[in-house]
Structures are given as C-alpha cells and as structure tokens.
Amino acid sequence: MNPFLHPEDDPPPSPPKPVEGLHEIGPPPFLIKTFEIVEDPSTDHIVSWNRGGTSFVVWDLHSFSEFLLPRHFKHSNFSSFVRQLNTYGFRKIEAERWEFANEGFLLGQRHLLKSIKRRASFALSSSSIQDPCVELRKEKQLLLMELVSLRQQQETNKSYIRAMEQRIEGAERKQRKMMSFLARAMQSPSFLHQLLKQRDMRVKELEDEAAERGRGSSVSELEALALEMQGYGKQKNVKEEEDPLNQF
Template sequence: MDYNLPIPLEGLKETPPTAFLTKTYNIVEDSSTNNIVSWSRDNNSFIVWEPETFALICLPRCFKHNNFSSFVRQLNTYGFKKIDTERWEFANEYFLKGERHLLKNIKRRKTSSQTQTQSLGGNRFRLEGEIHELRRDRVALEVELVRLRRKQESVKTYLHLMEEKLKVTEVKQDIMMNFLLKKIKKPSFLQSLRKRKLQGIKNREQKQEVISSHGVEDNGKFVKAEPEEYGDDIGDQCGGVFDYGDELHIASMEDQGQGEDEIEMDSEGIWKGFVLNEEEMCDLVEHFI
C-alpha cells in the first residue's frame, strides 16, 4: 500500500493535516499489517498489538526512526490518549476509520518548552514592572531619608544651643543668688535698701504735689513742668521704688571700704547682663527684707 497518497483537489483550499497524522492514518489503514496494528472494533481508536514488530517494520517505512517511545510521545502532542491500561490502544475524537477528512481538525499541542517560554515571557514582563516600581519606591525612600537626616541634624543643633543657653542661665542665676545671699546678711545693706525705699516714696509724693500745684493754668490748660524747676532727680526716681542695681552696687562698694556718702551711682548697675530684670529683683529683695 502507498502510504504517501496525494491530497484531493477539494482539500487544497483547507489546511491539510500534518505529515505525522497522515502517515499514522495510512499505517493503521493498511490491512496487511492488521496483526501488528489495526482499528479497534468500534473504529474510533487503533491498537498496536505488537509494539516491537511495529517499531521494526512499520515505523521505518514512514518515519526516519524506529523508536516506539518517540512515536507515542508524538501521539500525545496531538491529543491522543491511551484508553486501555492493558494494551497500546490510542484514541482521538477526530481519528476515525473512514473519516480521513477529519484529520485536519487535530491540532498539535504546544510543547511544554513553548508553554514555559511564554510563561517566562509573561513573568519577565510582570517582574520588570515590579522592579520598576521598587526602584521608584527606593528613590522616594532615599529622598525621604535625606530629609529626615537633615531634620535630625537641625534638631540636634537646636538642642545643643538650648543646652548651652541653659548652662549660661544656670551660671548667672547661681552668681546672682550667691551675691544676694551674701549681701542681705550685712546690716548696712538692709538699712540702705530701706532708706532708698523711703526716699522713693517721698519723691513720688513730691511729684504729686508739684503736679497738683503747677500742672494746670487758670484757663484749664495743662502746663508741662520743666525738670529745672523741681530738681533733676524727680524724673529719675518717679518710675519705681528704687534702682536695685545701684543699691547693690553701693553695697558691693561698701565691702571695699567706701562709705555711703562717697559712692557714685553707676547708671548701668552691677546686674547688667543677668537674667532677672529690675522688677523681679525688687520682688526678690523685698521678700528678704
């Protein structure tokens, strides 16, 4: 039997079945080898009765090998199934006796390597997208890290400055308290403070009298009082009880052997640069008096 039959003209317009399917169909159709390979009783499958003989005689006639295992693998790629565990019986819904035209419907399955290649290609595309996103996230994190580090350095610098300022403040407070505690123990210091306080009260009373007697003319208009008329020390002493910086300066100079009459007032005062202002110092000194 000729296993390489020509394709009918009516089949030229259609995609013909592959050579493997055509040659396999011809081998099964050959009635002279029915003792080796033949159709099943239902004509919807074929049976290889003697695999060794089939490999030695039938396969070399149509194929360039005599490997039965390779033939079976080819059947699997075209969707054939081994339907009997006891014998080599294979079936495909389009491989039927007398229905050669159905062979065109049997398609070769994609090999595992092709499927794997496509799968790897898809995975590669997905992984490249994920890598791109990770790189973008990394850049954003690096920028944020740089910003946080700069902020951390700024906070460290600020804390260092605050610590230094606190140390200076503590030193000034210690100096001031030690000075006060030392001076208030001296009777002359306390007497000088009391005298100064009384003088301040007296000066304020004098100022009120001056304003009452000379601040208004006959026509009701206010007349500004000139400092020359009432003494220079009125304007200097009317703003508070006394100048504590001057008084402490006096006490300091008393320790050096000078009397109260010989002391010249220092307008800046000994407390220049300390933390407490004059009002706070007044409250502190009056607390000890």
C-alpha cells in the first residue's frame, strides 16, 4: 500500500491466473487402455501395430477376447470392443482381418489420444425406428466374421496336424524296417554272411576297375566307397544281386 495514497485510491488486486493445464481433460480411459494393449511388445502375437504404425491388428481373436479384454476391460465381448472403437471414430480398414485405424491413434504418439473425440449420438432416423433389429443385425455380422476367422484357423491347425502325422508315420515305417532287418541279421548268421560277401565282392570289383584305370592295385575301403558313389561300382554286363534291405 502506498502511504501517500488513500486506501480508496489503491489499484484493485489482479485476479489469480489459472495454472496452465490444471483443468485439462485427458483422453478417455478406453483409449488409454487400448493404446497400452497395442503398445505392449509382449502381446505382439495377439495384437500389434501394422508396419507403418498407423493402425493396429488383432491377430489372435480368441486370445484377445479370452485374456486381454478381461484383464483391461472386465469383459470378453469382442463385439462390444468393436462398437466402442466405432464410437470413437475408428475404421476397419481390412476386410480379411481385424485391423482398425484412427488419425489420432498412432505408434508412439500417445499425446494425440486427446484429439480423439467421442461421436455425438445421432437422432434415430425413420428407417431405424421402423426396423428395431438394426443393432442385432450388426451384431450378427460381427459374429459371422468371427466364425469365419475361427474356421480358417481351425483348417490351418488341421493341415499342420495332418503333416505331422504323415512325418511320424514315415519315421515309424523306417524304424520298423530297420528293426526287422536287424532282427533277421541277428537270427540268421547266413544272412549276415551274405551281406559281408556282397560287400567284399563290390570292393573287389572296385579294386579291379581301379587297377585297369592305372590307379594301382590297392584300394582302401574309403576309396572304394567313393568310387561306388561315383558310379564305378556298377557292372554293365553283370546283373547286380538284389539288395537284402529291399526284401522288407
């Protein structure tokens, strides 16, 4: 207060200035939770950003509905989640997968969530009044799309299981063939002797052919095997004896 002025001459005090951002309203909880779900790298196999970070894709509809929705939204209704997205202006941009986009929902741009506004409710048109099943039809369409996705996933799993069964059957056939061969070799000394005799004959043939080609009269077993792999062990005019392994 100025001592040379009367109290009534003092200038009025200025009103307090509001703190910037004190009353600013943040993004709705639905958008925050959805953003956190998509941003979580540990669930990228269920839901993740697309390559450009301009939309997000629900890859595993079953896991998303059974695990992520109850954890964050206390329900497991995927159709309800999609309706909420529509309420905030999200668009489904791919017909064959659950991919949604919004201009304010971008990778690493959490601050843009506050720009996403909830759509104002529109007055009921005469057509919607005449047809009270519009919402039920939308619900049915969503369920049909979910059913198609689940059937495709089921067919993929069936194909994978069939391929694995064929591989297992092939391995079992080879194992039975080998066990039968070993059992016969152990029970019949003459059979084993026949195999050894055939091996010695082949080695002898390879040594003779190598000698004719000037490579010396002594051929090791390793060299004989190498020559046999190159085709030198086959006689053109002599018919080879039947391989005992093919008898099974």
